[in-house]
Amino acid sequence: MIDYDEQISTLADILKLPTFSKYREFTDRDAAFNQNLAALMTEEAARRKNETVQRRIKQAGFPIRKSIHTFKHRLPHLTQDAVMELATCKFIAARTNVCALGPSGVGKTHLMTAIATEAIEKGYTVRFYRVNDLLIRLNEARSENRLDALNTTLKKCDLLCLDELGYVNVNSRNAEMLFNVVASRHEIGSTYITSNYPFSKWADFLGNAIMTAALIEKLTQNSVILNMNGEPYRPDSA
Numbered sequence: 001m002i003d004y005d006e007q008i009s010t011l012a013d014i015l016k017l018p019t020f021s022k023y024r025e026f027t028d029r030d031a032a033f034n035q036n037l038a039a040l041m042t043e044e045a046a047r048r049k050n051e052t053v054q055r056r057i058k059q060a061g062f063p064i065r066k067s068i069h070t071f072k073h074r075l076p077h078l079t080q081d082a083v084m085e086l087a088t089c090k091f092i093a094a095r096t097n098v099c100a101l102g103p104s105g106v107g108k109t110h111l112m113t114a115i116a117t118e119a120i121e122k123g124y125t126v127r128f129y130r131v132n133d134l135l136i137r138l139n140e141a142r143s144e145n146r147l148d149a150l151n152t153t154l155k156k157c158d159l160l161c162l163d164e165l166g167y168v169n170v171n172s173r174n175a176e177m178l179f180n181v182v183a184s185r186h187e188i189g190s191t192y193i194t195s196n197y198p199f200s201k202w203a204d205f206l207g208n209a210i211m212t213a214a215l216i217e218k219l220t221q222n223s224v225i226l227n228m229n230g231e232p233y234r235p236d237s238a
Contacts, residue, residue, distance in 0.1 A: 019044040053120055060126040060161075066113040073107035077227035083111065086224070089119045091190060092159050097223040098192040101199075105232030108194040109163050115192070116161050124158035131165045131178070138177045147177075155184045165195040169205045178206075179215050186218050193219060 012021035019026065019040060026043045027036040057065065068087050091098060098115075100108045116126045129137070141150040154160055160181075170178065185191055195202070199220075203212040 017044055019047055056120045056125060057117065060116060060120065061128045062113050062116070063109075063128075063130075064113070065117065066110045068111075068114040068118055071107060071111055071114055073110070073230075073233045075102070075106060075228055075230035077229060082226070086111075086115050087118045089115070089122050089124065091224060092119055092124055095187055095190055095222065097190055097219050098226065099219055099223055100192070100194045100226040100228050101197070102226075102228030102230065103196055103232070106228045106230050107233055108226075108228055111226075111228075112161050112163060112192050112194055116159060119159050125156070126159045126161065127154065127157045128161040128163065130163045130167075132168045134162065134181070135170065135174045135178065138181070139174070142177070151181065151184060154181050155188065158189055160185060160189060160191045162191065162193040165193055166197045166202065166205045170207060172207055175206045175208050175211055175215075179211050179218075182215055182218050187222070191219065 008023065009021040012018060023036075023040055026039050028039075031039075068083070071083065086098065098112075100112060102108055113128070116128060120126055138147065138150065141147045182191055197205070199216050202216060203209045206212045206215070
């Protein structure tokens with residue numbers, strides 16, 4: 001006598017459909033065959049989507065995961081409507097950049113990570129770097145003749161997150177590499193960048209005033225500017 005449960009389990013493993021091996025959990029004995037099949041396929045699709053999301057979150061390189069629902073910072077120039085509009089990720093479809101400017105402790109990284117996570121949930125690809133870490137990787141790639149390959153990877157992602165621009169002064173070569181990364185994505189993908197400094201101060205740490213102006217022009221030509229100036233977040237005052 002054929003053991004159909006064992007056969008289903010074996011075939012599910014071969015076909016990489018683990019949900020089907022647990023078909024009893026997702027089907028109704030009294031339901032029609034096509035209804036049960038649809039239920040199984042729906043569950044399998046949800047499982048695959050979740051696996052893809054988790055893989056893309058890992059690939060993104062977030063230092064810590066954050067949720068839009070835990071962003072409770074109260075800033076005078078940042079409305080809840082603006083935050084929720086960003087969470088729709090329509091700006092990525094429009095290839096719009098985001099520049100978040102404000103002092104330490106106001107939630108710039110939290111918000112960027114939360115929005116980037118929403119983007120992954122919606123099917124977009126994301127890469128996250130602290131600017132200094134990215135420059136280290138760019139220099140390593142340059143010394144190993146892999147710079148073109150890395151730039152191609154950075155160019156292809158739907159959303160590139162660059163955190164903490166201005167924490168470290170940048171020499172001319174690094175400024176040029178950073179500019180090339182941003183410029184190569186112009187009108188191709190969205191770049192989300194955070195900085196403690198207003199645009200007027202960027203030349204102070206990028207060194208080259210002409211290149212700084214060109215970088216700002218590329219970022220702001222089609223962009224959302226978030227004024228995140230305000231008092232640092234204190235959980236006990238939320």
